[in-house]
Amino acid sequence: MSLELGDVSASATGARGSGLIGLAVGVVLLIAAPFLFYPVFAMEVLCMALFACAFNLLIGGGGLLSFGHAAFFGAGAYIAAETAKSFGFPFELALLCGIASATALGLLFGLTAIRRQGLYFAMITLALAQAIYFLALRLPFTNSEDGIQAVPRGKLLGLVDLTNNFAMYYVTAAIFLAGYLLVARVWRSPFGQVLRAIKDNEPRMISLGYPVDRYKLMNFVLSAALAGVAGAVKAIAIGLATLSDVDFTTSAAVVLMVLLGGMGTLLGPVVGAVLIVAMDEYLAGIGIPVPVVIGVIFIVIILVFRRGIVGEAVYLWNRWRAGARA
Amino acid sequence: MSATALFGQLLLGLINGSFYAMLSLGLAIIFGLLAIVNAAQGAFYMLGAFIAWMLLHYLGIGYWWAFVLAPLAVAIVGMIIERTLIARVYNLPHLYGLLLTLGLLQIIQGMFVHWYGTSGQPYNYPAGLTGGYNLGFMFMPAYRAWVVGASLTCCFGTWYAIEKTRLGSYLRAATENPMLVRAFGINVPRMVTLAFGTGVALAGLAGVLAAPIYQVNPLMGANILTTVFAVVVIGGFGSILGAIVTGLSLGVLEGLSKVFYPEASNLVIFLIMIVVLMVKPAGLFGQTR
């Protein structure tokens, strides 16, 4: 039985015309952001937002809750940082190495966990991610508590100097946008249709002759790869890969971002990531314990606000429109 | 390698294993009745240790009183949380229960980190258990002997209570078919609250036992939780005895690996989990469904 967490249909079948206008507004915002905020902060937000989109792809598309997504984010970060710093790989190649390792790890996790569902799936992914955490603590190249610092940004295609914060920002923004549009496309692909149907009624999909485990595995690997992209870009843009990238706290944070923004909505994870990263920054400044606030938000969302911000907005909008029509 | 080191690690493995057993036993009881995986189980373990420390530090109440009072306090906190928060998600998909308890974990842990930082608070061995015995092949610290004895007694006592007593038969019946048990006139919702209290009290008790060995650290719960989840996946939620046996033997295996290949000791349980999932996806004692 698949779990009905969130509901992707609201956005996936939403009007495509208004989507285009929204996209245009989004692109303008992306272009303007580094002039409004500190570019490094904006990059961090975008990387977390992309990570949240990756997680959302998994839960919104297949209904599988992973508690160990930081493993993929962290794998992307560590491998990209290591190849860029120690091997001197150029930006593109380091990025690819990071993504490839996250994808391979996703395949390993997926093959292990996909046969169990629901609560077990969550526990297994959490336990596997903890194993990766221990590896990051122990492997020689990860430098234990210090992590990999001062990762060089290099040049994009040997031309654009990424040490310039604005250049790095716009590369990050372009990658984020591509990832975001990829999720949108996946949900509106034949593959996405199959995933939605599996989430809706898995036994029926089996009886229709679909090998559902293969679809779920593919979606899981896809999500892991995208999380790897986010981690790899983050490591190079911020210049740092540390234990906190593979930590359980990061896995929990991404769950919260998606929950807060609205599971299964396209824009939700982005909204959630912006709010959580900003809150993190703000609260740390005034000495309020962040985990406590995060925990409280978790509980409030689950008890009274399960659609999340964007999910709620879509719901209200649809109801208002239905009311206007009647 | 010396035999002393081997037996020392085996003993520590047995102690850790009995903590795993107590925590996963609590998880199994809670899961049976509530169909919820309690991610806050680690936080209740930490809470048990901290209440013991606070009793001593602020009120001067010693170990032996704490041994009784701390689990009780943990149970009360747990039951209040079950009634006020967890009871609201019974009609939602089970994952919401996991997410809710994850939020609880963050709150409880976050508060203690905020107040006490991440370095541990020392908690002395209780008077009377400070020395040790020379067994010839190894030195047996008295407190560790007590911990092994107390936690094994507690595990098997719980097993006995569930499998052999009338109250235990209520619990097993309600795990199988709660509606029918209610139709016999038994107040199952109240049982659910008590079961949650018992389940977290087991974690709290393990926390008290652990306090003098590992110090009292706000992060101790999160660290043990992932291992306990792996133990639960390996054993499966099928049987009470299975949870105890799996917990103990994995603790011992982990201890052994510390002797033979210390670099991998943190990983060994996770590797076993992967192998078990490949061979027997439902877990060693789980029912295939």
Next chain:
Amino acid sequence: MLEIAGLNGHYGESHVLHGLDLAVGAGEVATIVGRNGAGKTTTLRAVMGILGKRAGSIRVMGVETIAFPPERVARLGVGYVPEERGIFASLNVTENLFLPPTLAEGGMSADEIYQLFPNLKERGRSQGSKLSGGEQQMLAIARVLRTGARFLILDEPTEGLAPVLVQQVGRVLEAIRARGLTVLLVEQNFRFAARISDHHYVMESGKIIDRIARAEVAAKMGRLEAYLGL
């Protein structure tokens, strides 16, 4: 003992009970008969309070129970033998037998139970999952006789039983009736029900469509066969 008026009930998505009316007097044995899917089991579940969506009026011993949780219905003195018997597989026979708490004075003592069901004593330590269908049924009935319930609800006690065992269930029901308990029975086995029931309620599509008293059964056999037979 039981008065149901205008009862509506849903099972999952489908609306199963459509304004059902039914009354059982104290000391009576009443049977609901009808084809598969008519809503018989759902009616019993509604009375016990284990059917989620229900509306209308159910009065048990004069108390309105439509909004009661199952444990409060049971404590009025109602004993329930569910379909498929509901023997707990992880409990042994003795544990199953002594699981339901005593509801009132006047239940059978353990000795009386073992006299009526000698098998249960022999098999006391066997797990519930290891019992045969007949043994499970005996245990399910014995279990509620112990509690002192004055009103028993039995869902297809003869389902899947060999003829010898059907006879045994029949004798047990006669003993129950002799003790003056009220019984509401659901049965597919009409000839069985005809032997012990004071009234037959014929159910179809979630409603009671006919009520036939014991004295009328012979005369109305043709009608009954049309309701129930092939």
Next chain:
Amino acid sequence: MPDEVLLRTEAVTKSFAGFVAVREVSLEVQRGSIHALIGPNGAGKTTYFNLLTRFLPVTSGHIFFKGRDITGMTPHDVSRLGIVRSFQISAVFPHLTVLENVRMALQRFRADNYFFWRSDAVLRAFDGRARALLADVGLEDHAGLVAGELPYGRKRALELATTLALEPELLLLDEPTSGMAGEDIGRIVALIRRVAANRTVLMVEHNLSVVADLSHRITVMQHGAILADGSYDEVAKDPAVIEAYMGTGFD
């Protein structure tokens, strides 16, 4: 019609922890027939269905489809061979539209279902066929509705349309009229008769008038085993069957 056996089971048995749910059931279903499986509650009919579609593994015995042993196949392979079942409870995709529900079955024949980068616009190729199937079951006016909002009877019709989209050679219907009343039943009976015209149907059904109306052959099960087998008239006269339905008295 040639007497060809489409489905044959040989002494199929299923036991759960000591309880035998299906006992040595040997059955033949002729190509082109409507074959009904009836019997009291707990007779093992639904379990038997689950064995045929491999939702449950058999304990012993063999299942042959078109002469081929399918006992060890996976559920989705069995489905691909042409044995498709409907469910007792309504098995629709509640959050998909009615049209998308049917398309889900048609889409199965595409090779590019894993191509996550393609637009779902390619699926519009199936819309025509899907609408035709919906028209067959009287749902053509509801194509754009979300399936979860359909009333119960129409959900069953949608489920049937989805099942038919797979062009099954053997259609397994599990209580197609359960939970329905009055005119809904009449509608579904007419529908089954229409779609069964060039197919083989094996159905579990409780409503005996539906069975009498539709079936060419009837198998009666009780206690997990076959009690009788034959035409409606033969079966209805069988004393063992009458006893199974009316029961035995006691003295």
